Amino acid sequence: MQTVLIVIHLMIVVALVVTVLLQRSEGGALGVGGGGGFMTGRGQANVLTRATAILAALFFATSLGLTALAKYTQAPSSILQHVPAAAPEPNAPAAPSTGGGLLDQLKQLEDQRQSAPPASPPR
Template identity: 55%
Template sequence: METVLLVIHIMIAIVLVGVVLLQRSEGGALGIGGGGGGGGAMSSRGAANLLTRTTAVLAASFMLTSILLAIVSGTHSEPTSILDVPATSTDAPESTAPATPAAPAEPSAPLSE
């Protein structure tokens, strides 16, 4: 659930950035889809209204997914760090008797004299 919500959130953020960059700025410097006269199916006023509404819907969706991600991520109760987990001993207890030394192995090649 959290992964799906995160992917949707990222997609909304990318589309929101694109829509904001498409809007005509007050100075007209970054406006890609707005200037010029006639010829288009939409007037510049209609395109501005559409982009403004799209920005508002995307911004509301972005805020909603942000809140949902905060709620979903707060429901995890398991520790997230190995330092939070108490140490457990899985090894068998060592014997108190000393280990017997192994017999020396025979050399595989004769030693030079």
Template identity: 60%
Template sequence: MQTVLIVIHLMIVLALVGVVLIQRSEGGGLGIGGGSGFMSARGTANALTRTTAILAGLFFVTSLGLGILARYESKPTDILDRIPAGTSQGQGSNVLDQLPGAAAPAAPATNGAAPAATPAAPKPDPNAVPTGN
């Protein structure tokens, strides 16, 4: 239903743009848009004005229809519904760790080599000035 309404809406938009573009300019900015042409008859201006008003009304109706369909066809979700029910909060884990797809960071691969030793704490410099902490 929503796809059909979108297609109708787009056809109305294209027709509205076309009707607005073929209308005679009334502003006369920079001296353009004046003079005679096939749009100089008063009856044509009334027909184009009426067509523009009808297309604008249809545009408004289809826009409201699309908004209403988007509102009522959506399925609201809650992130808390994705958390497994059997987990407990008191064991130092947080909500982000309990989400699906969250895993502990993997240790870097060593390609069969022995793991590197952690560096020892640096020895204090005997000539350093004490800072008190």
């Protein structure tokens, strides 16, 4: 589904670029402008303006669709699941490093905290 939406999105992008470049530019910079063709003057401006607006709306819709599709296909996660509850005690021995990434080290700290008995409150 996502691949089909990406292909449609890319076709809309190409069509949008072409319609923008076909429009007559005010300064005569990049637009193909007048010079013959199948339509001239006001009719061409109205058709290209309307086509640009429609393609822009389709581009916006496919962009939102791709964003929503990426959001719902992603596995749910929370940043708070990976943060340790409290700072380690200064006298506690450091956990041996296995050379893994930061998330692996945080997982090891979480496993150590779950296996350690809870400390009794001071009196």
